[in-house]
Amino acid sequence: MNYCKRCVYPQIAVNLEINNDGICSSCGVFEKFKKLTPEFWAQRKKKFEELIKEISKNNTSDYDCVIPVSGGKDSYYQTHMMVSVYGLKPLLVTYHGNNYLPEGDYNRDRMRHVFNADHLVFGPSVEVLKKLNRLCFRKMGDMNWHAHCGIMTYPIQVAVKFNIPLVIWGETSWDISGMYEPEDFVEFSARARHEHSLRGFEWHDMLNDEKEKLSEKDLLWTKYPTDDEILKVGVRGLYIGNFFRWDPNKHSKMVQEKYGWKPREVPFERTYRKFSNLDDRYENGAHDLLKFIKFGYGRASDHASKDIRDGYMTREEGIEKVRKHDHVVSSDLNYWLDYVGMSEEEFWRVADTFRDPRVWRIENGAWVKDNVWGTSSAYGPVYLSEEQSKEFNKRQKNLGLKNNGK
Amino acid sequence: MKKRRLIPVLLLKNGWLVQSKGFQFYQNLGNPVTSAKRLSEWASDELIYLDISRDEVYDLRRDDLGHENRRSFLEIIQDVSKVTFMPMTVGGRIRTLADIERRLSLGADKISINTAALLNQNFITEAAREFGSQSVVVSVDFKKIGDKFVVMSEGGTKETDYSPLEWAKIAQSAGAGEILLNSIDRDGARTGYEIDVIAEVSENVKIPVIACGGAGEWAHFAEILEKTKADAVAAANIFQYTDQSVYQAKKYLYERGYNVRPPDLLTV
Numbered sequence: 001m002n003y004c005k006r007c008v009y010p011q012i013a014v015n016l017e018i019n020n021d022g023i024c025s026s027c028g029v030f031e032k033f034k035k036l037t038p039e040f041w042a043q044r045k046k047k048f049e050e051l052i053k054e055i056s057k058n059n060t061s062d063y064d065c066v067i068p069v070s071g072g073k074d075s076y077y078q079t080h081m082m083v084s085v086y087g088l089k090p091l092l093v094t095y096h097g098n099n100y101l102p103e104g105d106y107n108r109d110r111m112r113h114v115f116n117a118d119h120l121v122f123g124p125s126v127e128v129l130k131k132l133n134r135l136c137f138r139k140m141g142d143m144n145w146h147a148h149c150g151i152m153t154y155p156i157q158v159a160v161k162f163n164i165p166l167v168i169w170g171e172t173s174w175d176i177s178g179m180y181e182p183e184d185f186v187e188f189s190a191r192a193r194h195e196h197s198l199r200g201f202e203w204h205d206m207l208n209d210e211k212e213k214l215s216e217k218d219l220l221w222t223k224y225p226t227d228d229e230i231l232k233v234g235v236r237g238l239y240i241g242n243f244f245r246w247d248p249n250k251h252s253k254m255v256q257e258k259y260g261w262k263p264r265e266v267p268f269e270r271t272y273r274k275f276s277n278l279d280d281r282y283e284n285g286a287h288d289l290l291k292f293i294k295f296g297y298g299r300a301s302d303h304a305s306k307d308i309r310d311g312y313m314t315r316e317e318g319i320e321k322v323r324k325h326d327h328v329v330s331s332d333l334n335y336w337l338d339y340v341g342m343s344e345e346e347f348w349r350v351a352d353t354f355r356d357p358r359v360w361r362i363e364n365g366a367w368v369k370d371n372v373w374g375t376s377s378a379y380g381p382v383y384l385s386e387e388q389s390k391e392f393n394k395r396q397k398n399l400g401l402k403n404n405g406k
Numbered sequence: 407m408k409k410r411r412l413i414p415v416l417l418l419k420n421g422w423l424v425q426s427k428g429f430q431f432y433q434n435l436g437n438p439v440t441s442a443k444r445l446s447e448w449a450s451d452e453l454i455y456l457d458i459s460r461d462e463v464y465d466l467r468r469d470d471l472g473h474e475n476r477r478s479f480l481e482i483i484q485d486v487s488k489v490t491f492m493p494m495t496v497g498g499r500i501r502t503l504a505d506i507e508r509r510l511s512l513g514a515d516k517i518s519i520n521t522a523a524l525l526n527q528n529f530i531t532e533a534a535r536e537f538g539s540q541s542v543v544v545s546v547d548f549k550k551i552g553d554k555f556v557v558m559s560e561g562g563t564k565e566t567d568y569s570p571l572e573w574a575k576i577a578q579s580a581g582a583g584e585i586l587l588n589s590i591d592r593d594g595a596r597t598g599y600e601i602d603v604i605a606e607v608s609e610n611v612k613i614p615v616i617a618c619g620g621a622g623e624w625a626h627f628a629e630i631l632e633k634t635k636a637d638a639v640a641a642a643n644i645f646q647y648t649d650q651s652v653y654q655a656k657k658y659l660y661e662r663g664y665n666v667r668p669p670d671l672l673t674v
């Protein structure tokens with residue numbers, strides 16, 4: 001496995017491209033952002049103001065915009081911009097996936113107090129959620145599909161129902177994967193939602209499972225509006241990250257000081273940051289663990305890569321964070337297993353079927369991969385049956401990879 | 407009068423849908439099929455699908471998705487043709503008549519050839535004779551070198567002796583049914599099309615010319631329709647940034663009185 005020479009991303013990271021100099025597209029795009037001058041950002045601000053004016057000119061509703069919020073620091077930043085800076089009347093919309101940490105509950109409920117904003121909180125039936133957790137874990141190795149789907153779908157449904165054309169999102173995904181550049185002005189799209197957030201699955205893929213019986217009516221909140229419906233209201237989703245410089249560390253500090261937003265008191269085990277994913281215990285403990293199981297990197301790699309680029313740590317310090325956190329099986333996994341009624345053994349048996357042969361190899365009954373610090377290590381026993389192990393080795397061979405890591 | 411067409415171009419590189427800048431810098435956008443489906447839903451007039459891979463490795467690096475991770479270009483084209491309801495031109499890495507036949511049999515309506523045509527003009531003639539002139543598009547990539555525009559081959563890496571007009575005329579007499587004219591310098595630059603070259607070529611050949619390279623806003627499409635005789639405007643990256651992009655672009659042109667089909671969504 002190749003790693004970026006500047007940050008700690010492995011080549012396998014989502015949509016990443018590592019160039020001939022060994023630098024990843026994510027770092028490449030970040031460099032372009034970093035070079036942007038204050039004049040540039042002033043221009044961007046102007047463009048943002050023109051755009052919201054243009055989109056709002058067809059607004060027949062009493063709300064100025066929808067802001068999809070989880071209650072996290074980004075939600076506060078988005079709402080701060082629209083309410084405190086631009087004086088707009090937003091409708092805050094939360095998809096409640098039933099996984100909030102206590103700090104997350106506090107932060108989410110606080111939003112309508114500190115922003116004087118109306119807040120719509122939508123939570124699907126918990127029975128349906130439990131079924132979706134188990135089903136999607138088995139189907140795609142991601143128990144949190146419902147959350148990605150809910151966040152990316154329900155607010156758009158609301159925008160259509162309430163005739164609100166403007167939806168304000170936070171960060172774009174360009175600096176995570178290097179997909180787009182600042183000049184591209186990428187907007188929220190059904191394609192990106194379907195492909196990247198929903199992994200190419202829609203509600204109808206969740207029907208007809210033998211174990212988890214779900215009906216179309218259980219999944220009303222997962223249905224994306226049609227192009228016709230979107231065009232009728234003129235719904236467009238802007239990422240404010242395209243128009244204002246995005247710095248999570250700075251934003252987190254600002255929302256704590258100004259709005260009393262709370263980071264987590266107990267540190268996470270799978271990353272060193274305290275201000276991410278408070279709305280979702282399983283996002284860190286289970287979903288992100290799956291990312292490590294599949295692709296050999298986790299939230300600590302994401303956070304370290306970003307913090308290295310932002311100058312908060314050196315690459316060496318970042319590597320230490322990765323070494324300490326990326327592989328940890330945290331106690332949050334047990335919460336999830338209790339929640340869905342699954343044994344840990346069963347978890348590993350299913351999880352192992354999602355190991356990517358581009359990353360992992362089987363050596364002496366253990367899962368082994370190359371690390372960002374240059375050596376290889378084993379990360380636990382193989383739970384696959386003999387036949388599955390053979391199949392895994394065959395897939396690896398078919399990919400043109402030898403069982404020696406390169 | 408025949409409507410002028412708006413044609414999205416999709417670029418495939420090693421299994422990924424990519425956006426391209428200057429034929430040099432590529433960004434992975436994701437699955438090679440879903441975008442084609444969306445473009446079809448927005449009732450694009452046509453679709454051009456080009457394989458710009460430098461080798462035969464096709465891998466999305468993900469096997470846990472609802473989208474099939476295909477391992478060859480032909481499989482991908484087969485998938486694409488299943489979800490699109492518009493005429494499709496397929497290009498890239500075409501060297502033989504058998505290559506053409508395979509693509510046509512998988513659902514392509516036309517094929518586009520570039521390097522192979524430059525290496526051997528007879529190939530255009532043979533292809534036209536075998537599959538009909540209307541299904542042979544000759545793609546012309548050009549670049550400004552010094553103060554001259556020069557046709558380039560092999561994905562923009564190799565200079566030829568032709569100017570765009572010279573080569574377009576040769577391709578026309580060899581039997582090409584259409585010319586796809588693409589500016590390498592303008593690729594991904596968002597600064598508008600290379601108007602003079604497009605005007606010159608489209609005025610001096612009889613076969614349809616598709617203009618490509620440089621669209622940064624809908625107004626750039628209008629400029630082509632206004633200032634040149636090109637039959638169609640094509641663009642790639644710009645259609646990936648927003649939803650209903652083709653619909654919006656057509657709406658822009660239609661409302662301003664250009665001779666294009668009205669904006670519509672596909673009802674299947």
Ligand SMILES: [Zn+2]
Nearest residue numbers: 004007024027
């Ligand atoms: Zn990097």
